[in-house]
Amino acid sequence: GDSVTQMEGPVTLSEEAFLTINCTYTATGYPSLFWYVQYPGEGLQLLLKATKADDKGSNKGFEATYRKETTSFHLEKGSVQVSDSAVYFCALQNSGNTPLVFGKGTRLSVIA
Amino acid sequence: KAGVTQTPRYLIKTRGQQVTLSCSPISGHRSVSWYQQTPGQGLQFLFEYFSETQRNKGNFPGRFSGRQFSNSRSEMNVSTLELGDSALYLCASSLDGRGNEQFFGPGTRLTVL
Numbered sequence: 194g195d196s197v198t199q200m201e202g203p204v205t206l207s208e209e210a211f212l213t214i215n216c217t218y219t220a221t222g223y224p225s226l227f228w229y230v231q232y233p234g235e236g237l238q239l240l241l242k243a244t245k246a247d248d249k250g251s252n253k254g255f256e257a258t259y260r261k262e263t264t265s266f267h268l269e270k271g272s273v274q275v276s277d278s279a280v281y282f283c284a285l286q287n288s289g290n291t292p293l294v295f296g297k298g299t300r301l302s303v304i305a
Numbered sequence: 306k307a308g309v310t311q312t313p314r315y316l317i318k319t320r321g322q323q324v325t326l327s328c329s330p331i332s333g334h335r336s337v338s339w340y341q342q343t344p345g346q347g348l349q350f351l352f353e354y355f356s357e358t359q360r361n362k363g364n365f366p367g368r369f370s371g372r373q374f375s376n377s378r379s380e381m382n383v384s385t386l387e388l389g390d391s392a393l394y395l396c397a398s399s400l401d402g403r404g405n406e407q408f409f410g411p412g413t414r415l416t417v418l
Contacts, residue, residue, distance in 0.1 A: 229409075234411070235411055236397075236409035236410050236411045236412050237395065237397075237409040238409070239406055239407070239408075242406075291361065292353060292363065293338075293407065295340075295347055295348035296347070297347040298347060298348075
């Protein structure tokens with residue numbers, strides 16, 4: 194079945210450091226790909242998404258590019274802030290009305 | 306526009322009891338999905354309801370059930386609770402579930418003693 198693998202955390206960075214969280218997927222067909230973020234005590238929020246190969250999703254300084262050839266959707270941010278500390282989930286949805294399939298999540302801690 | 310609300314936010318039960326969790330979707334959203342989040346298994350899909358019908362179901366035992374009402378509010382029920390059912394239960398709503406963005410509620414934290 195479909196699956197998502199993302200790098201294990203926790204990831205600890207200093208403020209203004211560069212962030213990469215790796216995500217690869219296995220799926221039949223051409224899934225849509227997502228990054229969700231979960232702040233402490235809250236539900237998940239959609240951070241960005243891409244629906245076809247070579248699409249780049251971006252939001253709040255975060256970016257991820259849908260790479261079909263490497264089945265990847267790595268999350269990047271050029272300069273992280275303390276407020277970015279959260280758990281990040283990579284997810285896919287294989288067709289219009291199938292459920293989201295999530296990776297295990299990567300906890301990011303940014304220290305001042 | 307009000308977001309997805311879930312009640313209660315926290316719940317403590319003992320093994321063998323049953324529990325009902327509630328989810329009110331964003332107004333106008335007709336699809337409601339439920340997920341279980343645990344440290345070991347991560348986020349796992351339970352089921353999805355659309356227009357009062359279960360449209361998708363994950364790989365959970367029959368102790369987990371749900372329903373959706375005509376106003377799109379949804380409930381999930383877990384019977385004969387086990388220690389392993391301790392988790393954060395998240396509800397997500399979307400317009401029709403067909404590739405539209407899913408909006409998540411804050412979750413219900415269930416602890417089974």
